[in-house]
Amino acid sequence: MAKRIDANDLNVYYGKFLAVEGVNINIEPRSVTAFIGPSGCGKTTFLRTLNRMHEVLPGAHVKGKVLLDGDDIYGPGVDPVTVRSQVGMVFQRPNPFPTMSIKENVLAGFKLNGKRLSKSDADSIVEKSLRGANLWNEVKDRLDKPGSGLSGGQQQRLCIARTIAVEPSVILMDEPCSALDPISTLAVEDLINELKNEYTVVIVTHNMQQAARVSDKTAFFNIAGTGKPGKLIEYAETSTIFNNPVEQATEDYVSGRFG
Amino acid sequence: MAKRIDANDLNVYYGKFLAVEGVNINIEPRSVTAFIGPSGCGKTTFLRTLNRMHEVLPGAHVKGKVLLDGDDIYGPGVDPVTVRSQVGMVFQRPNPFPTMSIKENVLAGFKLNGKRLSKSDADSIVEKSLRGANLWNEVKDRLDKPGSGLSGGQQQRLCIARTIAVEPSVILMDEPCSALDPISTLAVEDLINELKNEYTVVIVTHNMQQAARVSDKTAFFNIAGTGKPGKLIEYAETSTIFNNPVEQATEDYVSGRFG
Amino acid sequence: MTTQKTPLEDSVSQPIAATASGDAPAGPERRHGRSRLTAGQLPKWTPYAVGAGALVLSAAIMALIGFNVAGWVIIGAIAYVVGMYVVTLVKENRRKATDGLWRNLIIGAFLIALVPLISVMWTVIANGWQGITQPGFFASDMQGITGKYDRAAEAGTGPILGGIAHALVGTLLITAAATIISVPIGLLASIYLVEYSNDNVFSKVIRFFVDVMTGIPSIVAGLFAAGFMLAVFKLFGAQPGAQTIGLSAAIALSVIMIPIVVRSTEEMLRVVPNELREASAALGVRKWRTTLKVVLPTAISGIASGVTLAIARVVGETAPILVTAGFTVATNWNLVKDWMMALPVYIYYQLTTPTAPQAPEPSMIRAWGGALVLIILVMLLNLLARAVAKWLAPKTAGR
Amino acid sequence: MTTVTAPSPLTAGEKGRAGDKFFSGLTFAAGALILVVLLFVTLFLVVNAYPALVASPAELTGESFFSYVWPLVLGTLLAAGLALLFATPVAIGVALFISHVAPRKLAKPVGYVIDLLAAIPSVVYGAWGMLFLAPLLVPIYDWLHTYLGWIPLFGDPSATGRTILTASIVLAVMVLPIITALSREIFVQTPKLHEEAALALGATRWEMIKMAVLPFARPGVISAIMLGLGRALGETMAVALVLSSGALGWNLLSEGNNTIPAEIAANFPEASGLRYNELIAAGLALFVITLVVNLAARWIVNRHKEFSGAN
């Protein structure tokens, strides 16, 4: 199920503004990769290019290639929808559908695509996904209540549940735990560890410890200054990045006081 | 400038749903208080009652008293606007005004006072606030660009800058660093330390280390189970909470694996 | 997002909001001394005092220039608004004064809007009630009704005969047909503008011309539709005159409706947050499904409002229907054959060419009765639209 | 780009894509259809107006088509302009009242009540205007003339009250619900997040509206006003019934002035030959005005373009 991702010389633009420049990276299947770096360096931007969410914004576009198991997702004739159904994403800001109940939110990936589910299948998917996101116990009694009536952390976990419910090959997570308490964080990290057995997982995090705990490889992004594009500075085994990075910038960043 | 806050027997409702029950807490002026607790336990809810933001939601109301330097902010005839201009707030989700430029965002609250600002005054306030939120360097060249074109962490810092620009007596921060990288987090923590000299600061955080680092006192909230109200379990010096808490629940929580 | 956004309940010590705010009950034991939070605040009775003062002042002014109630109330209201502003400005501060001023102006705007509403409604109900309570008013058309009966009715020697059945049937059919034509076109076009066009030149052209289209006078729309249908019918070799049918009227009305639907829907779609589209896209949902299942439901309340507005607009049109669907006294259920009557046409002709010129009263009664029915019809539609919107709309709650 | 030998699995899902293509094609077709309709309307207007545009002055109502139509053009703009002037502030006030000021329990019924105004057919507005409003306004016009007569707008008052001012008031009442309903829907959609942001800064309700609601709603409100303008420009029956039409004049209190739709509606039934073409040409003139007014409005709007509030 898991697929590998390779980005070759990827430049990412917002209109004319070059936000991320020249990224080359190979992400192995069945692995967890963490993106770290200072705020505004382009982690989210780059992450969003991996499932073609970037181009949703007006004027946003990329140059270069992103290969999913060797197929260029920006190749001619490629349907972004096909890409996105294989590469799922959890956003930095939780965004449950306000028109839907908690249950419908979890099933959104099926329901919106018009797939029919038997009630028992639906129930089991809902339970499995919500358990996976460590939310089941908190919401099992109010599955029919609107998803927007949840606390910030609960909403974030709901979005995680929604994404894993459709079982994509690759899961991108943009700071999935930033709104979570340690217990939920732990649960999500466990989940990531589990997902790794079947999926390719990419996560953006500001939490070095988390990166150190969950990821196999770590990519450090940095930005030279305001208005400059973000760049991939170093990409290596997580232990290398945290213990003996090649670049000075990496060392400076990871040895700063931890968040 | 700083003011003390006392909550007496505070119950907080969403319509009929009792979300937080029986909180008694005394927050000293010129101190930093951290609220910790699992997701969904009512930290945000309680925090929002301290500047009457809670009642903005339909059906939401409180019972009990919150005293700001001895005056009940829920007393008869009290204008919430007066309360809010004394008790500032940074939200869990960054919310810069999308139609305003970065500069206008920073000045948004300040301008409410209606004092005419000379351009140089305005500039110095913008710079001071943005520096305080560790955002100045990243945005100084694009102060006239929209605030919504910033990265998640940048937006969050923009909101912090906007709040401190008003110089309220009390500053409430709901997970201000959750979207920030370690460097910015550090800057915000430094800022909190500085603010403490003049203001009363209350912060919600999931990061135990952060709570330990910046706060003088810590309040631990917990929830007995789904549908039950959140409660203030223990409130004491931060060192006490982290080293020898009275309650078992507190001990369990703070000794869990850290986020 | 809520369907009907509730007001933010931060009361500014004004009676209207105080009733609704979720204030905690006043603590029984007030602290000695006034709270600093309420320091410098105007006492609760201020609005009443200023109001009384304003009315007295207004009475004095009216005494000078001749008393009349409307003038007294209007000048009193202005004096109250100004008075409250000045008092708050002097006793509290400029911000509160401005806030109060705008609040009063906004409430004032509402009250001003009520005046014509009540007046028109009063006129219609007072005149129309007798009409709709005539026996057989809804069940009969105008076949066989001539001036003789109206003269008798006006002389008090007979009942008021005739009714609106034919016009009601016509209006319902024509409006339904126009709605069926315009709503899908309008919705789809606005979806194109917001979701698919990427603001290309073509979309700019559409948007611009849709605006222009809103200004086409209804009579021109009618003449156009009549000419267009004539050409179409000629093309198929039909008898000239065969194009005078309900469907032609529906097409004329569509020309008026479409721009309203497009414009209102476009605005409503535009305010749907992008994060919802992104959330759906990230789940691998196709754009058309995202549009239909996420974007539209989120905007449905506004869309329903726009569609209702469009229907309300065309359901009251006279000229375009007359020149396209003809004029008849008999009930016709067939949209594609024979002339068809519509309520506004009926009302217009009953008003302007009474069945009995010497005894216009029964015609007036029928006309106002028809007007009342038309209004009730649109209100029912409005309720229906709201129900549909509520049914499809976001479940409320939350931040 | 790549020289793929085997087809990429990513391009395989053509089937699923058909739905998208179909739907986007459908929306495009709808947009194109609107343009086609408008093209037909334009064609209809031009073809039917042409004879009047090229006719010798002797055959026309006025000395030339231009001299016939320009007073009507100004009259139309005057009536619509006044109507918008009256309606817009009230309408936005009412919309704000419903969305942000009225107690929650009141908001819905109030919105419904205001929608009632939209439910009233234009014939009825016309009848109301001529039978009820016009006589009511006579003393007020007298008063205006007595005290403000030095302003040229308030000249000799009419004995019947059927003046351009009355017509504008009726038009204002008619466009009010349009602007109100759409603005209200937009106001209601203002993100809570931004409203709360403003309130948390210590904004009063009005300041919150100014800071968060109005900027967010600005484009939508402008659209609503444009729709109202379209209605005011194109309204036929109400003006035809209310206005005692006549030559163009600045005196708002006396009979006189006319609008193009009313002129067409009043004279179309008896028009034959060139007169008919002349009326259609007047319709074309209105079309052109609408075009110009919209161009101007867009130009003004775009000049002040700010950051979009939607996202």
Add this chain to the structure above:
Amino acid sequence: GGSNNPGTSSSGAGTSGSGSGSASGSASASDAPQVTGTLTGSGASSQQSAMAAWAEGADGIKSVQSGLKVQYSPDGSGAGVKKLIAGQVQFAGSDAALDADEQKQVQTFCGPEGAMNIPVYIAPIAVSFKLSGVDKLNLDASTVAKIFSNKITKWNDPAIAALNEGVTLPDAKITPIHRADESGTTDNFTEYLHSAAASDWSWDPAKAWPSDLAGESAAKTSGVVGLAAQTEGSITYADLAAATNLSHASIKVGEEYVVPTEEAAAKIVEASKRVESTNKNDMAVEIDYSNAPAGSYPVTMVSYQIFCQTYKDQNTVDMVKAWGTFVSSQAGQTAAQDEVGSAPLAASISDEAAKAIATITVAK
């Protein structure tokens, strides 16, 4: 059920008969063969009330031709003529006879002989006023012209007073009210002023009120009548039958003042000359205002129905004949008089109309 229509219901011949007292429907009073079908007309709104009587009334066409359905759209004379020319209707109602141009255009549909104008509706146009304390007023053409051209502005003007000895006229402003829409009424009224008071009325007669004459106006007959009734000191011109709640001026003819009545109106039409026409059966009349016979009322409008000389098929011919003959017959005219108060055609004109209509045939 629940229908309160007096005549036939839409289901056909059955009569629910709640209000109708006279014999109708199946009782075919005519010896003419029965025709069935729908006849479509369009045109002058002035005829609409009479049309209701002819098409729907108990004494209307249904009483002689129960299978003939006639529908009439009061679009206005111009629109009606246009539709006839375009072949969209089978007959037109018009306040003005076809002019030479229109006669030519109508030949496309009606065949080379064109169409015939048959007078069917004669209406006195009353000069009506609202002046409290005054209900009788004598006026002559020149005074009327001066009033409507804003030369006389007060009710107690010497010119009016001179014609009304013994009447106390108030010192009140006169508010003349004219038709805002183009209309046959205005056409006839201005025609009268133009020919009877040429020196005081310089404008050419037209359907539209002179554009340089300022004044209050309202749409449609009911509009001017309603506005006049609302406005003290007003004066207007309108179809006598519709000018309710107003007083009517007597108009000077020769040396006497004639009260507007149906009979007086019929009289002048009878005395009028025919207009030259390319169709030999055309009965368009031109009222001669200057030589109005004594006791006739000159301000009179004649409204026509316009029929083709030939139609494509026999059934249409039969329908048109049945209809046209009935409407112009004494029976039809009396029905309209009963219902609307229009002036019945003189018997001689009826007869002539019957002959003209009898010549209608199928196109070869």
